[in-house]
Amino acid sequence: MAKKLNLLMFSGEYDKAMAGLILANAARDIEVEVTMFFAFWGLFLVRDPEKMTLEDKTIYEKLMDVITPKGPQQLPLSRMNFSGLGRMMLEEMMEDNNAPKLIHFLKGARKKNIKFYACKLSVEIMGFKPEEFLPEVEIIDASAYLKDALESDMQLFI
């Protein structure tokens, strides 16, 4: 029976998103089943930059939209971000080494039959609409996440 990996993507920072997606892709390559559950800041990784909307949102929800990253490419580093300079530098270093960018790891994950879940409570609190997410994303609650995670061989909080 296939091993299972469950990742709770909480932080929504560029480098941690990279770490999670590299593990998810590598796991699929050795035929491990993968679930990624996006909560809180992690939701910014699976919002579709083309589909963001300010309609039907409260003033706080609109403000949240304005001050937060527009898509994966704008996520900050967890350290030494320097208003985005650090992330640009990291991306240059990745390019020098022919390493794929975050967006490519995300594309890879989307093609590899990984389960993408978004945390229901986080979605509601942040005021995101279901249609703002990538089409693969299914919205589930904490208890559905826990059931999946408890049956996995490995769980990480990233």
Place this chain on the structure above:
Amino acid sequence: MAKKLNLLMFSGEYDKAMAGLILANAARDIEVEVTMFFAFWGLFLVRDPEKMTLEDKTIYEKLMDVITPKGPQQLPLSRMNFSGLGRMMLEEMMEDNNAPKLIHFLKGARKKNIKFYACKLSVEIMGFKPEEFLPEVEIIDASAYLKDALESDMQLFI
């Protein structure tokens, strides 16, 4: 036999504390056993704001008390805290959605037969007195934590 969830609460930030407590409460609701082990900054979540004391503390320990949060409601966000403005905004958004506040999730956890442990070494280094914690909190060392965690079905470092 009941499944077991073990959470190492390290960060002591408002949003991560929320994540841990939401999982802990949801786990109890599906009859999963839960241990929460509070270490380092995580200890700020289980100090009783009514029982903090400066007595018998070194100058550093007093300073630590003065510059750190007084109780769960003062914990900062891990991102976009903006000196507390971000946290206030998040709380408003939670209220708009009738989502319980951190303090309610903590109250829930305390009623649901969750094991609360504090890390002995962290308590000593930070100079906290055992009586400064919520009464449920038991102080144990890293090896007692490990034994519990290794027998759990799932462990997260939050």
Place this chain on the structure above:
Amino acid sequence: MAKKLNLLMFSGEYDKAMAGLILANAARDIEVEVTMFFAFWGLFLVRDPEKMTLEDKTIYEKLMDVITPKGPQQLPLSRMNFSGLGRMMLEEMMEDNNAPKLIHFLKGARKKNIKFYACKLSVEIMGFKPEEFLPEVEIIDASAYLKDALESDMQLFI
């Protein structure tokens, strides 16, 4: 059969490095097998301060070397670092309690037959040379890490 603990050391902050090394040491003391996999910022914990080099590095790699910590003792705190003042204060508090410093926990771990791995992709992107690391460190890829982690009884992302 011995239980196994697998730690993914991502953050490279002083307090989180302490947490990981305290767990690793405590686990060995109760005969649990331990793997530590260092990735991204976590690599700064296992670079040998005596062996850092700027030779054969691109301009970005050199810049990275200049702006990042020179060895474990210079790692920042994840919170309240205050340009290093917070870390110094924490170290004083640890000394007051006769608690070993980070460097001692690292030395302990190196003597206790813990497996030290560095993430191949992170090493390449950051432009580190294999000879810049502590001699115990072996460089492996994400899929080798996953195989080890999936066979462990417990995994944490720190």
